[in-house]
Amino acid sequence: MKGRKLLMIPGPIEFDPAVMREMGKPTTSHLDPWFMEQFGQALERMREVFMSPSGQPFIVAGTGTLAMDMAGANLIEPGDRALVVNTGYFGDRFGALMERYGAQVDHVRAEVGDMPALEQVEEALRKQSYKLVTVTQVDTSTGVLADVKGVAALARQYGALAVVDGVCSVAGEELRMDEWGVDLALTASQKAVGAPPGLALVVAGPRALEAWRKRKTPVCNYYADFGNWLPIMEAYEARKPAYFGTPAVNLIAALNVSLGQILAEGMEARIARHRKMSDACKAGITALGLRQLPREHCRAHTMTAPYYPEGVDAALVGKIGAAGVIVAGGLHPACRAQYFRIGHMGAHTPADILAVLGALESALAASGYAFERGAGVAAAQKVFLS
Numbered sequence: 488m489k490g491r492k493l494l495m496i497p498g499p500i501e502f503d504p505a506v507m508r509e510m511g512k513p514t515t516s517h518l519d520p521w522f523m524e525q526f527g528q529a530l531e532r533m534r535e536v537f538m539s540p541s542g543q544p545f546i547v548a549g550t551g552t553l554a555m556d557m558a559g560a561n562l563i564e565p566g567d568r569a570l571v572v573n574t575g576y577f578g579d580r581f582g583a584l585m586e587r588y589g590a591q592v593d594h595v596r597a598e599v600g601d602m603p604a605l606e607q608v609e610e611a612l613r614k615q616s617y618k619l620v621t622v623t624q625v626d627t628s629t630g631v632l633a634d635v636k637g638v639a640a641l642a643r644q645y646g647a648l649a650v651v652d653g654v655c656s657v658a659g660e661e662l663r664m665d666e667w668g669v670d671l672a673l674t675a676s677q678k679a680v681g682a683p684p685g686l687a688l689v690v691a692g693p694r695a696l697e698a699w700r701k702r703k704t705p706v707c708n709y710y711a712d713f714g715n716w717l718p719i720m721e722a723y724e725a726r727k728p729a730y731f732g733t734p735a736v737n738l739i740a741a742l743n744v745s746l747g748q749i750l751a752e753g754m755e756a757r758i759a760r761h762r763k764m765s766d767a768c769k770a771g772i773t774a775l776g777l778r779q780l781p782r783e784h785c786r787a788h789t790m791t792a793p794y795y796p797e798g799v800d801a802a803l804v805g806k807i808g809a810a811g812v813i814v815a816g817g818l819h820p821a822c823r824a825q826y827f828r829i830g831h832m833g834a835h836t837p838a839d840i841l842a843v844l845g846a847l848e849s850a851l852a853a854s855g856y857a858f859e860r861g862a863g864v865a866a867a868q869k870v871f872l873s
């Protein structure tokens with residue numbers, strides 16, 4: 488036995504061996520010419536991965552929540568109004584965070600597993616003027632894929648900034664920042680971007696930077712302030728030394744390897760591969776008779792969120808683990824105990840999808856659930872071989 492289980496949760500994910508090898512190299516000075524080149528390249532590559540030639544990338548040590556915090560801290564001033572297009576737990580988090588910076592926040596919600604209709608979003612924008620609109624591209628708590636293109640177009644039409652939480656989607660789902668008029672998008676290293684946890688990644692477009700520059704009050708978060716990080720990002724991109732806070736040298740070098748792999752695969756090919764993996768996984772889930780939390784019209788391609796079938800409870804997650812694959816339990820407070828989550832993003836392959844479905848079948852059999860043995864794996868394989 489190899490003594491290691493396959494990690495298939497919605498982040499952290501399995502990382503490519505070349506990325507992990509980069510992590511293990513001796514740490515250089517943060518001002519070493521070699522590291523300046525890695526950091527500079529990573530910034531340039533972020534623009535391509537976010538499809539934002541006009542954007543300003545930021546790479547800062549922290550988690551995805553810090554990336555959200557940077558958006559809130561820099562764009563919100565006390566009294567500003569913000570609209571959250573809410574599809575789950577991370578929409579709630581964005582709302583709470585912006586309230587902390589003094590925003591008046593409204594939420595447009597849908598039933599759990601659904602996304603609010605664009606008409607609902609437009610109605611809210613017509614009634615009230617907002618400085619910004621946030622949308623979670625894939626809410627990891629529900630597996631709902633939101634219509635970012637549609638929301639961003641509405642935000643633009645009504646004069647609001649469009650801010651996208653892309654933590655579970657950037658480099659896995661289609662996100663065309665400049666083309667769609669997204670003003671700020673953010674993610675974290677450990678999800679579809681494919682490097683170990685520890686980096687907050689933000690791309691701010693010209694309108695977002697202009698809103699930050701026009702602030703009347705100081706940014707109420709010293710570490711998150713664009714003003715502290717912008718000169719650093721500009722310096723590293725020019726391969727010049729600069730210091731504000733010590734960059735996460737090994738992590739940034741590893742991120743650069745992963746971003747290089749992503750661009751070598753090509754964004755279109757990568758998005759198509761994530762769709763195929765997702766289709767295969769979901770076909771397997773359906774063939775086993777399991778329903779899914781997100782509605783059919785808004786299902787993410789970076790993860791799958793199946794309900795436990797009749798007579799099976801959350802102990803299934805442990806049984807899948809015993810069969811060699813780590814999946815995640817539920818996260819949304821309204822239905823946490825009723826579903827589980829499979830992450831499929833980054834450098835994953837058909838073999839990983841077949842393994843997770845195989846382990847799921849073993850676990851379902853051990854739980855006494857009646858199903859046709861092999862049906863899940865077969866349905867996924869049919870998608871791969873089609």
Ligand SMILES: *Cc1c(COP(=O)(O)O)cnc(C)c1O
Binds near residue numbers: 551553627652654
């Ligand atoms: C994981 C995740 C976050 C939070 O990222 P952390 O790195 O855990 O702080 C935020 N939003 C979404 C959509 C996520 O999937």
